[in-house]
Structure formats: structure tokens, C-alpha cells
Amino acid sequence: MEKDETTKLPQEELTEIAKILRLDILKATTRAGSGHLSSSFSSVELLTALFFNGILRYRPDEPLWPKRDRFIMSKGHAAPLLYAVLAKAGYFPKEELWRLREAGSPVQGHPILGKMPGVEATTGSLGQGISLGIGHILGGRITGKKYRVYVLIGDGECQAGQIWESAMAASHFKTHELMVILDYNKFQEMGPVSREMGLEPLIDKWQSFGWYTAEVDGHDIGAVTKKIHSLQEIKDQPTILVAHTVKGKGVSFVEQDYTWHGRAIKDPEQYKAAEKEILCG
Amino acid sequence: MRLGERAGLKESKPLRDIFGDALLEVVENNPKVVVLDGDLGNSTKTELTRKAFPERSFNIGIAESNLVCIGAGMAGAGLIPWITSFSSFLLCNGYDQIRLSVAISNLNAKILGSHGGITLGKDGPTQMGIEDLALVGGLPTVVILVPSDPVTMHKAVKAATDHVGPVWLRSSRIAMPYIYPQDQEFIIGKAITTREGNDLTIIANGMMVAAALDAAVALQEDGIQARVIDLHTLRPIDREAITKAAKETGAIVTAEEHLLHGGMGSNVARVVAENCPVPMRFVGLADTYVESGDPDDLLEKYHLTSSDIEAKAREVLAAKGETA
Ligand SMILES: Cc1ncc(C[n+]2csc(CCOP(=O)(O)OP(=O)(O)O)c2C)c(N)n1
Numbered sequence: 001m002e003k004d005e006t007t008k009l010p011q012e013e014l015t016e017i018a019k020i021l022r023l024d025i026l027k028a029t030t031r032a033g034s035g036h037l038s039s040s041f042s043s044v045e046l047l048t049a050l051f052f053n054g055i056l057r058y059r060p061d062e063p064l065w066p067k068r069d070r071f072i073m074s075k076g077h078a079a080p081l082l083y084a085v086l087a088k089a090g091y092f093p094k095e096e097l098w099r100l101r102e103a104g105s106p107v108q109g110h111p112i113l114g115k116m117p118g119v120e121a122t123t124g125s126l127g128q129g130i131s132l133g134i135g136h137i138l139g140g141r142i143t144g145k146k147y148r149v150y151v152l153i154g155d156g157e158c159q160a161g162q163i164w165e166s167a168m169a170a171s172h173f174k175t176h177e178l179m180v181i182l183d184y185n186k187f188q189e190m191g192p193v194s195r196e197m198g199l200e201p202l203i204d205k206w207q208s209f210g211w212y213t214a215e216v217d218g219h220d221i222g223a224v225t226k227k228i229h230s231l232q233e234i235k236d237q238p239t240i241l242v243a244h245t246v247k248g249k250g251v252s253f254v255e256q257d258y259t260w261h262g263r264a265i266k267d268p269e270q271y272k273a274a275e276k277e278i279l280c281g
Numbered sequence: 282m283r284l285g286e287r288a289g290l291k292e293s294k295p296l297r298d299i300f301g302d303a304l305l306e307v308v309e310n311n312p313k314v315v316v317l318d319g320d321l322g323n324s325t326k327t328e329l330t331r332k333a334f335p336e337r338s339f340n341i342g343i344a345e346s347n348l349v350c351i352g353a354g355m356a357g358a359g360l361i362p363w364i365t366s367f368s369s370f371l372l373c374n375g376y377d378q379i380r381l382s383v384a385i386s387n388l389n390a391k392i393l394g395s396h397g398g399i400t401l402g403k404d405g406p407t408q409m410g411i412e413d414l415a416l417v418g419g420l421p422t423v424v425i426l427v428p429s430d431p432v433t434m435h436k437a438v439k440a441a442t443d444h445v446g447p448v449w450l451r452s453s454r455i456a457m458p459y460i461y462p463q464d465q466e467f468i469i470g471k472a473i474t475t476r477e478g479n480d481l482t483i484i485a486n487g488m489m490v491a492a493a494l495d496a497a498v499a500l501q502e503d504g505i506q507a508r509v510i511d512l513h514t515l516r517p518i519d520r521e522a523i524t525k526a527a528k529e530t531g532a533i534v535t536a537e538e539h540l541l542h543g544g545m546g547s548n549v550a551r552v553v554a555e556n557c558p559v560p561m562r563f564v565g566l567a568d569t570y571v572e573s574g575d576p577d578d579l580l581e582k583y584h585l586t587s588s589d590i591e592a593k594a595r596e597v598l599a600a601k602g603e604t605a
Pocket residue numbers: 038039042075077124125126127153154155156157158183185187188189247319320321343344345370374
């Protein structure tokens with residue numbers, strides 16, 4: 001039997017990993033003096049479930065293993081989270097994180113394909129990840145390789161026309177191997193999504209485009225894992241997990257405050273407070 | 282050394298903040314002006330206008346093609362839209378829309394391409410506008426403005442609004458020092474001779490004008506008198522100022538925070554080649570993407586500093602000597 005290439009850690013360790021990821025994101029963005037802290041915090045549990053709770057199949061020592069599952073960070077500004085996860089998964093030493101956004105560093109402000117192992121796509125212009133995922137799947141069908149593709153998108157990102165072009169194409173091609181995870185934190189850069197450019201009824205939109213939908217509390221690692229496993233059973237349709245999240249989750253004064261978008265914590269007192277909240281949280 | 286320090290230029294706030302202030306004034310003074318945002322108003326600084334004039338401000342969201350055409354529709358309805366976002370997102374997601382609905386339609390729409398160049402720094406190459414001038418260059422009816430200091434930025438926003446027809450305005454995240462007095466004249470299509478000199482001419486735009494002035498001071502220490510021309514309008518290009526500089530100084534260096542391919546320098550070269558061929562050198566980005574990093578580190582690494590201009594100036598002077 002082929003080895004199960006997923007990583008599955010015990011429940012206590014997963015909560016610990018989520019803490020470590022938040023601390024790494026905090027430290028990396030503060031050292032860089034900028035970076036999307038709140039957007040990264042929002043998706044921590046989602047990626048913890050994917051990478052460390054028996055879902056994604058990957059080999060950190062063979063990043064381009066042809067049969068690996070793909071994870072595409074379509075909301076590329078959450079690069080600090082992606083890098084923290086990849087380091088934790090063993091793709092590269094954690095020390096690289098402390099060079100986030102530095103000239104000459106492979107840990108770029110937004111993910112660039114080919115600069116860091118484990119990064120599957122160049123992103124940072126929102127709206128493109130699902131299309132890339134469809135391409136990986138159609139390609140895999142031709143080359144005869146079986147893998148799944150997971151794409152993380154933001155809710156503000158759903159305003160992009162290309163999201164809906166790709167939504168149409170995914171159901172046309174019946175890409176059941178594709179799962180989109182929507183970080184539904186209800187905020188974009190300039191404010192609440194409902195105020196800036198409303199998306200509701202969002203579930204209906206995806207369903208009417210032919211997608212199988214499910215909803216979950218995006219900070220409950222166990223619940224997220226369960227839902228993803230059940231969505232993997234769906235045939236003939238792409239699936240989307242709409243994860244209700246809190247932007248900035250884990251640090252109370254960042255949570256739900258959209259003015260933190262794209263900002264790092266620079267004040268040393270605030271930094272200490274944030275660190276403490278994450279550790280105790 | 283800080284940009285413009287050697288030339289004794291006074292510091293100012295980031296250019297995007299100047300844009301924000303100027304836009305607010307324009308909106309205050311002209312009821313026809315409306316502002317459209319692609320969810321980046323806090324970065325482009327249109328948020329000032331949004332606070333003061335919510336009824337004339339629209340966040341279209343993360344949807345640049347929609348943003349451009351809605352703006353164009355408003356121009357068709359008789360308003361003067363300022364369509365705003367990062368240049369990279371507007372041009373790369375909205376190019377066909379700008380092409381048809383603004384450029385070919387020749388509508389009275391104004392586009393702010395903010396975060397031009399590499400000095401946005403740490404967000405990296407997907408957010409940078411290193412090819413904006415080349416891309417807008419492909420839209421023949423569009424006036425292209427690249428201001429170099431707070432005074433000319435302020436005036437450019439007004440001039441663009443008053444001009445009838447499509448205008449592209451480049452803004453940046455970095456602070457550009459004061460080069461001009463408040464009463465500096467700013468006319469679309471008319472380059473400013475910022476410094477007189479007859480040994481060679483440095484033609485620059487955007488932040489490279491201050492860098493050129495720094496370089497000119499350094500050259501002067503060796504008795505070299507460099508003319509500095511601020512080519513704030515890329516189209517219509519000031520053929521007269523360029524030709525005159527070629528004739529009178531016999532050597533030209535261009536400097537821009539942009540790809541060399543299809544940027545300002547190549548357009549200047551076309552004029553020089555036609556009217557008065559003289560040796561030229563070009564400061565700008567060679568065929569490469571720039572990575573994330575501190576703006577100063579990047580400028581140094583990718584050779585966009587006053588020292589790079591100075592080196593090219595010496596090179597072009599040597600070439601001029603050989604041809605003379
Ligand atoms: C095409 C495009 N337009 C604009 C931006 C600038 N931008 C970066 S993040 C962001 C807001 C994203 O909101 P959302 O998708 O809800 O993600 P969140 O940070 O809330 O997870 C914007 C407007 C971009 N990166 N790409």
C-alpha cells in the first residue's frame with residue numbers, strides 16, 4: 001500500500017501549532033515593519049487543518065513531487081501565514097521567516113513561484129487562484145496524476161470578475177478535485193464587505209454556479225477537518241467551504257478592526273500585549 | 282543620503298499624500314468630479330475625499346475592470362471621474378477596458394495609477410508598477426503625467442482635471458522632496474528646465490528628477506555643468522525641449538523609475554534620433570523584475586540612485602568627447 005503522505009498530529013498539538021503560527025506571523029511582520037498580519041491571522045486554523053490534520057498530501061523534502069496535492073494561496077497578501085506554515089511543515093528553516101520582505105530574501109512580500117519551495121503560485125493580484133487550480137486539475141487529468149487542489153480565497157476577493165469566470169469553468173469541467181476555502185471574515189481593505197461591495201446571498205451565488213457548498217466555523221480545527229473530509233466525497237462538482245472567520249483572530253485589538261489591514265504591529269507595548277494574548281489564548 | 286539632500290532640497294510627505302490633498306481640493310471646487318476606488322483608498326489616499334464627499338465617492342471593490350468601465354460610463358454621463366488604484370491592478374486587470382472605454386472612446390476620464398515604480402518596496406513585484414508608462418504608452422489618446430515633487434503633483438491633479446480628454450497620472454508611495462517654489466508653472470506637455478547647464482543634459486521624471494539634481498551637484502564639483510530637464514509629461518512629449526538640449530549640450534542621460542524597455546528614455550531617444558542625434562545613456566530598470574525590499578536597498582541594488590546617474594553622465598561625456 002502506498003504511504004499516506006499527509007501529516008496528522010494530535011489535537012493538542014494542533015492548537016499549539018496555531019499559536020506558533022500566529023507568533024511567527026507576528027514576529028515576521030513586525031521585523032519587516034509591514035505585512036498583512038490580520039489577513040494572515042484570519043486563516044491560521046484553516047491552514048493548520050489542511051497541512052497538519054491529515055488532509056493535504058505533500059513531501060517537504062520533494063516539493064515538486066508530481067502527485068502532491070496543491071495548495072494555492074489566492075489571497076496572496078496572507079504570505080506571512082503561508083511562509084510560517086511551509087516552514088513549520090519542513091520546507092525550509094524557520095530562520096528564513098525573519099527575512100520577510102527584505103531585499104535579496106526569497107521570502108517575498110507576496111508569494112512568488114520558484115522563490116520558496118512549497119509556494120505553488122505567484123499571487124498578490126487578487127482573483128487568480130481558482131483558475132490556476134483548474135489548470136492543475138485539467139493538467140493532472142491529462143498526465144494521469146491524481147491529486148487534489150485546495151485554493152484559499154478572501155471574501156473581498158470574491159468581487160473580482162475572474163472569480164466568477166473560474167467558478168463557471170470549474171463546474172463546467174466538473175472539477176470535484178478542486179476545493180475552495182473561502183475565508184469569510186466579512187472585511188476587506190476599506191471596511192466591512194457588506195458596506196463596500198456586498199456579496200450576499202453568497203452561498204446562493206456559488207450554488208447557482210454549480211458548486212457544492214458547506215459552511216463552518218473557520219477557527220475550529222476539528223470542525224474544519226471534518227467538513228473538508230465530507231466535501232472530499234462529493235462527485236462531479238467543485239466544492240467550496242465557506243469558513244466564517246474573524247479578521248485578525250487571536251489579538252483582541254486587531255480583531256474586526258479593518259484599519260489594521262496590511263499593517264504590522266510596531267509599538268513595543270502592543271507587540272508584548274499581542275504576544276501574551278496569543279500565548280494565553 | 283536622503284533623496285535630494287545633496288541638492289539641498291527640502292523634505293516633504295509621500296507623494297500619494299499630496300495627491301490625496303490635491304484631489305480633495307479638486308472635488309471641493311468642481312461638482313462634476315467623482316472619485317472611484319478599487320478598495321485601496323487608504324493606500325492611494327482618496328480616503329480623504331471619501332470622508333468629505335461620500336456622495337461623490339464610490340468603492341467598486343476588488344474589481345478593476347468593472348471599476349474602469351463604471352468610471353468611463355460616468356464620464357459618458359458628463360461627469361469627470363478620477364478612477365484610482367495601484368497602476369499594476371488598473372493596467373493589468375483593466376487594460377482592455379481602459380483601451381476601449383477610455384482611450385479609443387477618448388472620454389474625459391482621469392486615471393490615477395498609484396504605487397508606480399519600485400519604491401513601494403516591501404510588497405514586492407506583483408504590486409509594483411515598473412511597466413506602467415510602457416503600457417499607457419500603448420494607449421495613444423491618453424496624456425501621461427509623472428510629477429516629481431509636491432508642487433508639481435498638486436498642480437498636475439488640477440491640470441489633469443481641467444484638461445479635456447483622458448489622462449493618466451502616476452503617483453508613488455515615497456516622499457519626493459520639494460524641487461519647485463509654490464508658484465512654479467505647470468503646463469501639460471511643457472517640460473521644466475530645472476537646472477541650467479551646457480555640458481550635458483539629464484532628462485528625468487518622477488523621483489529621478491531629485492536624484493538627477495543630486496547628481497548634477499556632484500558633477501559640478503568636477504566642473505561639469507549638467508542641465509536637468511523634468512519631463513513630467515511623457516505624452517505629448519516636449520520635442521522642442523529635448524531637441525534644444527541635444528543641440529546645446531550634445532549629450533543626454535535619461536533617468537526613470539521604470540523599465541528601460543518602452544519607458545521615457547526610449548521615447549526621448551526617438552526624438553533625439555530624429556532631430557539631433559547625440560550620445561545617450563539610460564538609467565532605468567534592465568529587463569528584470571524587482572523583488573521585495575526596503576526602497577533604498579532596492580534603488581541601490583537596481584541602479585536607480587544619483588550615483589548611477591552620475592556614472593552614466595561621465596560615460597556619456599566620454600562618448601561625446603570621442604565623437605566631437
Ligand atoms: C486585483 C487586486 N486589487 C487590489 C488589491 C489590493 N488589496 C490587497 S488585499 C485587499 C483586500 C482583500 O480583502 P479580502 O479578500 O477580504 O481578504 P482578507 O484580507 O480580508 O482576508 C486589497 C484590496 C490586490 N491585491 N489585488
